[in-house]
Amino acid sequence: MRERAFTFGTHGNLFxxxxxxxxxxxxxxxxxxxxxxxxxxxxxxxxxLWVDLARRLSRQGSHVLRFDLSGLGDSLPRPGxxxxxxxxxxxxxxAMDFVRAKGGPxxxxxxxxxxxxxxxxxxxxxxxxxxxxVYIDGFVWRTPGFWLRYWTTRRLEPSRWRRYARRRATxxxxxxxxxxxxxxxxxxxxxxxxxxxxxxxxxxxxxTAVLALYTGGLMDYAYRTxxxxxxxxxxxxxxxxxxxxxxxxxxxxxxxxxxxxxxRLGAWMRDRVAPARAREASA
Amino acid sequence: xxxxxxxxxxxxxxxxxxxxxxxxxxxAAVLVCGPAPQEYxxxxxxxxKLAALLSRxxxxxxxxxxxxxxxxxxxxxEGRPSLWVEDVGxxxxxxxxxxxxxxxxxxxxxxxxxxxxxASAEGLELEDLVLWEPVVQGGAYxxxxxxxxxxxxxxxxxPPDQSPGSGQLLGYAFPxxxxxxxxxxxxxxxxxxxxxxxxxxVAEERPEYLALRAxxxxxxxxxxxxxxxxxxxxxxxxxxxxxxxSVILTAIADALEPS
Numbered sequence: 001m002r003e004r005a006f007t008f009g010t011h012g013n014l015f016x017x018x019x020x021x022x023x024x025x026x027x028x029x030x031x032x033x034x035x036x037x038x039x040x041x042x043x044x045x046x047x048x049l050w051v052d053l054a055r056r057l058s059r060q061g062s063h064v065l066r067f068d069l070s071g072l073g074d075s076l077p078r079p080g081x082x083x084x085x086x087x088x089x090x091x092x093x094x095a096m097d098f099v100r101a102k103g104g105p106x107x108x109x110x111x112x113x114x115x116x117x118x119x120x121x122x123x124x125x126x127x128x129x130x131x132x133x134v135y136i137d138g139f140v141w142r143t144p145g146f147w148l149r150y151w152t153t154r155r156l157e158p159s160r161w162r163r164y165a166r167r168r169a170t171x172x173x174x175x176x177x178x179x180x181x182x183x184x185x186x187x188x189x190x191x192x193x194x195x196x197x198x199x200x201x202x203x204x205x206x207x208t209a210v211l212a213l214y215t216g217g218l219m220d221y222a223y224r225t226x227x228x229x230x231x232x233x234x235x236x237x238x239x240x241x242x243x244x245x246x247x248x249x250x251x252x253x254x255x256x257x258x259x260x261x262x263x264r265l266g267a268w269m270r271d272r273v274a275p276a277r278a279r280e281a282s283a
Numbered sequence: 284x285x286x287x288x289x290x291x292x293x294x295x296x297x298x299x300x301x302x303x304x305x306x307x308x309x310x311a312a313v314l315v316c317g318p319a320p321q322e323y324x325x326x327x328x329x330x331x332k333l334a335a336l337l338s339r340x341x342x343x344x345x346x347x348x349x350x351x352x353x354x355x356x357x358x359x360x361e362g363r364p365s366l367w368v369e370d371v372g373x374x375x376x377x378x379x380x381x382x383x384x385x386x387x388x389x390x391x392x393x394x395x396x397x398x399x400x401x402a403s404a405e406g407l408e409l410e411d412l413v414l415w416e417p418v419v420q421g422g423a424y425x426x427x428x429x430x431x432x433x434x435x436x437x438x439x440x441x442p443p444d445q446s447p448g449s450g451q452l453l454g455y456a457f458p459x460x461x462x463x464x465x466x467x468x469x470x471x472x473x474x475x476x477x478x479x480x481x482x483x484x485v486a487e488e489r490p491e492y493l494a495l496r497a498x499x500x501x502x503x504x505x506x507x508x509x510x511x512x513x514x515x516x517x518x519x520x521x522x523x524x525x526x527x528x529s530v531i532l533t534a535i536a537d538a539l540e541p542s
C-alpha cells in the first residue's frame with residue numbers, strides 16, 4: 001500500500017490522499033472507495049477513522065481516496081453558486097474522474113458518516129458509477145416501533161439511569177469542556193421517508209449494494225431492526241444490509257467500537273461488494 | 284498550497300507547503316507545529332488559517348502531521364512526544380529545502396508548542412518561537428484532557444473507559460508509555476533557545492504561562508532569547524472563540540513580521 005496526497009478537480013481546488021494497493025494485492029473488480037468529510041471534520045475523520053479505514057481497505061486491495069469537499073478542510077471553495085448537495089455531488093464526481101485517471105477502477109463505493117451520508121446518497125443516486133454506498137448514522141426517522149419503546153421499555157434501561165446520574169455529577173463538578181460540544185450547530189435536510197425509499201429502490205434495482213449502519217449515539221434510532229420498519233421490503237433485498245452498534249457513540253470514540261466498524265466495513269467490501277463486482281465484470 | 288511528503292521510508296510524514304505570496308520577501312520561513320493527537324482535529328481549521336495568512340504576508344510556510352497522527356504514516360498507538368520532537372526537526376529541514384529560506388521561525392500550538400520548544404532546546408536553530416496557548420506541563424495537560432473526556436462522555440449511554448489503564452483518551456490510543464512521556468513534558472525545566480524571541484500568544488494569563496515567562500525573562504538578560512507577549516483577553520472565556528477568531532492569528536502574523 002502506498003499513499004500520496006494530491007490537489008485535483010476541474011478547478012484544482014480539491015485536496016485528498018490516495019491510498020493505492022500493492023499491485024500484487026489489488027482485487028480485480030473491487031470498486032475504488034471515496035471517503036469525504038464527516039460534517040466539518042477534515043478528511044482524516046473524527047478519531048482518525050477515515051485514515052484507519054482507508055489503509056485497511058487499501059491493504060485488502062482497493063484504491064481509496066479520502067478528500068475534502070469544496071470549502072472544507074484543505075480544499076478551497078468551488079467557484080460559482082451551488083447548493084450543498086449539488087456542490088458535494090460535483091466534488092465526488094471529480095474525485096471519481098481523478099481516481100480513474102490515476103489508474104484506479106471506474107466503479108466506486110462511497111461511504112459517509114452523518115451529513116457525509118447525505119452527499120454519499122446524492123452522488124450514488126446521480127451517478128451510475130457508484131456501485132456500493134454506505135450510510136453511517138445516515139437517514140433516520142421515528143417509526144411506530146421507536147415510539148413504542150420510547151414510551152415503555154426505554155425508561156427501564158439501566159444505562160439511561162446511569163447516564164442521568166453521570167450527567168448530574170459532571171454538571172455539579174463543572175470543569176473544562178471541549179470546543180463546540182455544547183450546542184447542536186448542524187442542521188441536516190434529510191429526504192422524506194417516501195423519497196428515501198424511492199431512491200433506495202432505484203439504487204438496489206440498478207445493482208448498487210447498500211449498507212446502512214447505525215450507532216447508539218443516534219437519538220432517533222433505538223433498536224436493531226428499526227431500519228426494516230423504515231424501508232419495508234427493501235430491507236430484504238439481497239443487495240441491502242444493515243447493522244447496529246448499540247454501544248458505539250456517533251463518532252466511534254471507543255477504540256473497541258472503532259475497530260468493530262473497521263472490521264465490519266472491511267468484511268462487507270471483501271465478501272459482498274468485490275465478488276459481486278467481479279461476477280458482473282466477467283459476465 | 285502544495286502537499287509534500289518527507290521523513291524516512293518507515294516514517295513518512297505528510298505536510299502542506301504554502302509558497303510565499305506577493306513580492307514582500309521574508310528572511311525566515313515559518314514552521315507551524317499543531318497539537319497532537321487529542322486536540323488535532325478541532326484545531327485543524329485554525330492551523331490552516333494561520334498558515335494561509337502567513338503565506339499571504341510573504342512567508343513560506345509548512346504545516347504537517349506528526350508520525351502516527353493525521354495523514355502521516357503510522358498506527359495511532361505508535362505516536363509519542365519523543366518521536367514528534369524529531370518530526371519537528373525533519374519538518375524544519377524539509378521547509379528549508381523546499382523554500383530555499385536560510386532561517387526558520389516556528390509557531391507551536393498547545394502540545395505543538397512544547398514539541399517545538401523541546402526541538403529548540405535540543406539544538407534546532409530557530410529565529411523566533413511562538414508559543415500559542417502552550418502546554419507547559421504535561422501532567423496538568425493530561426489531567427485536563429481527562430476532565431474534558433469525563434464531561435464530554437457523560438452524555439453517552441455507554442461512555443468509553445478513559446481511566447489511566449484503559450489505553451485510550453478522547454478517541455485515540457493512549458498507551459501507558461505515551462502517557463508517561465506526555466506527563467514528562469515540562470517547559471520550565473528545558474528552556475528553548477531561539478536566536479530571536481520567544482513570543483507567547485495567549486487568551487488568558489494562566490499561572491503556568493506567567494511562570495514560564497518569568498523563567499525565560501531570567502535568562503533574557505544573559506544571552507537568552509528576548510520574550511514577547513501577545514495577550515488577547517477578548518478571546519478568553521471560549522476556546523471556540525480562540526480557535527475560530529482571526530484576532531489571535533493576525534497578532535501572531537504581526538509579531539513575526541520584522542519591525
